[in-house]
Amino acid sequence: MDDSFALNKANWDERAALHAASPDYQIKLFIASPEHLSEVVRFDLPRLGDIRGLHAVHLQCHIGTDTLSLARLGAQMSGLDFSAASLEQANRLASTCGEYIEYVEASVYDAAKVLGAHSFDLVYTGIGALNWLPHIDDWARNVAALLKPGGRLFLREMHPVLMTLDQDCEDALQMIHSYFEHNEPQIWDDENTYVATDTPLTATTTHEWNHGLGEIITALLRHGMHLSALEEHTSIPWEALPGQMSLGEDGEWRLNNQPERLPLSYTLQAVKAG
Structure with a gap:
């Protein structure tokens, strides 16, 4: 696991400046407009509700565009990333x-230790985060530990069914990867990141893991969380299946052919027992 984290950390360290410079992350818009929010947070505004005054933490926050968006909605924000x-x-x-915004450098598996147990009203995890974690139970344990009694987890994530598909197949949906969590990671070697850039990565190897929806929910229940909402979506914020998707005005990508046949992402909410 340590080797996997080291490989992934090197990869994300290289991506950071490229992402900040990319129009995809809309840094200039954030600076120019005090009311601007990330497309990911805007998508879930009806589900987030009023978060003004909540003490909240964004786990695996990356360069902080979603974190800043939540702060602009009135939450007192912290962010954690490795x-x-x-x-x-x-x-x-x-x-x-x-x-x-208080930012802390640490593994999500050390979140409760470095940020303090029972400290937060809201734990937020944005899309494209859980696939970098080998064990979902350790994540759920930290989420529950971070929250005050009655506190809420808000998670938007890519659907584990999507993670099973062959992304190089442009004319069919072919399931070739594991749906369930397993010890061995999916190993990728790619000099590109998911934003347009002329700079190739040198730390090209990454390790990822899938976690079934049942595994995620069961882990949260095991650590004293109660599921309060689960909504599956036919859209995702990037072109996950090149050649088979179109971009909507809301910044979300959907299948061209029968989009209702495949869940691409989901929003899950859970509350810590009071």
Whole structure:
């Protein structure tokens, strides 16, 4: 696991500056408009509800665009990530926008230890995060430990069914990867990141893991969380299946052919027992 984290950390350290410079992350819009929110947070605004005054933490926050968006909605935000380079960009963005956000460098598996148990009203995890974690139970344990009694987890994530598909097949949906969590990671070697850039990565190897929806929910229940909402979506914020998707005005990608046949992402909410 340590080797996997080291490989992934090196990869994300390289991505940070490239992502901050990319129009996809809309850094200039954040700076120019104090009311601007990330497309990921805007998508879930009806589900988030009023978060003003809540003490909240964004786990695996990357360069902090979703974190800043939640702060702009009135939450008192902290952010945690294992990539120092990502947090450097996140701090720079928050400072430029005049927003105080406490950023902490640590593994999500150490979140409760470094941030303090029973400290938060809201734990937020954005899309594209859980696939970098080998064991979902350790994540759920930290989520539950971070929350005050009655506190809420808010999770938007890519659907584990999507993770099973062959992304290189442009004319069919072919399941070739594991749906369930397993010890051995999916190993990728790719010099590209998911934003347009002329700079190739040098830390090209990454390790990922899938976690079935039942495994995620069961882990949360095991650690004293109660499921309060689960909504599956026919959209996702990036072109997950090249050649088979179209971009909507809301910044979400959907299948061209029968989009209702495949869940691409989901929003899950759970509450810690009071």
